Amino acid sequence: EIVLTQSPGTLSLSPGERATLSCRASESVYSSYLAWYQQKPGQAPRLLIYGASTRATGIPDRFSGSGSGTDFTLTISRLEPEDFAVYYCQQYGNSPLFSFGPGTKVDMK
Amino acid sequence: QVQLQQWGAGLLKPSETLSLTCAVYGGSLSGHYWSWIRQPPGKGLEWLGEINESGSANYNPSLQSRVTMSVDTSKKEVSLKVTSVTAADTATYYCARITYELAAGHFDIWGQGTLVTVSS
Numbered sequence: 001e002i003v004l005t006q007s008p009g010t011l012s013l014s015p016g017e018r019a020t021l022s023c024r025a026s027e028s029v030y031s032s033y034l035a036w037y038q039q040k041p042g043q044a045p046r047l048l049i050y051g052a053s054t055r056a057t058g059i060p061d062r063f064s065g066s067g068s069g070t071d072f073t074l075t076i077s078r079l080e081p082e083d084f085a086v087y088y089c090q091q092y093g094n095s096p097l098f099s100f101g102p103g104t105k106v107d108m109k
Numbered sequence: 110q111v112q113l114q115q116w117g118a119g120l121l122k123p124s125e126t127l128s129l130t131c132a133v134y135g136g137s138l139s140g141h142y143w144s145w146i147r148q149p150p151g152k153g154l155e156w157l158g159e160i161n162e163s164g165s166a167n168y169n170p171s172l173q174s175r176v177t178m179s180v181d182t183s184k185k186e187v188s189l190k191v192t193s194v195t196a197a198d199t200a201t202y203y204c205a206r207i208t209y210e211l212a213a214g215h216f217d218i219w220g221q222g223t224l225v226t227v228s229s
Contacts, residue, residue: 051210
């Protein structure tokens with residue numbers, strides 16, 4: 001079973017700053033098998049990135065994904081007030097078929 | 110625009126069966142798998158399983174013995190049953206559409222979530 005680890009657990013930043021979130025897999029993951037989601041309190045998660053680097057429909061270009069193998073990164077180039085949320089990475093393809101990382105909370109400094 | 114609307118009982122006693130339904134509006138069941146994901150209060154996301162319009166299902170091995178998913182194509186609904194619930198099954202349950210692209214799946218449309226509480 002592949003285990004996803006996200007770091008840091010909490011990232012305290014100000015609007016306009018750059019956020020760099022890490023997702024590390026216990027075994028190598030095909031790049032196309034990695035996705036990122038944003039979740040705000042009381043809401044369902046929203047797909048941001050799939051295939052490690054492809055933005056989902058309607059996602060602003062300040063969100064970008066990168067990485068391969070066991071190390072993946074979600075970058076928010078300039079934080080907007082609406083970007084403060086919890087972010088999850090998700091992998092596909094190993095038992096269980098889908099699994100999520102524990103999340104990184106981006107909160108306002 | 111595809112939307113998912115879900116409903117079901119929100120309060121259960123231990124040993125009862127959790128039952129939720131998710132209706133697909135503005136689109137078809139065809140060409141996608143449909144999934145259930147849960148989130149205990151204040152915690153992360155756990156995938157429960159997926160099912161397609163033909164009724165072909167895959168479940169998370171950790172819950173496989175208690176989880177059943179079904180599909181009603183005439184109503185465009187997918188359903189979830191979890192038997193013998195305990196307090197550990199207390200969570201917000203989401204239905205979600207899976208789109209397979211680049212040979213992998215991701216959850217691109219989500220229902221609004223249903224909080225299910227298990228308490229005696």
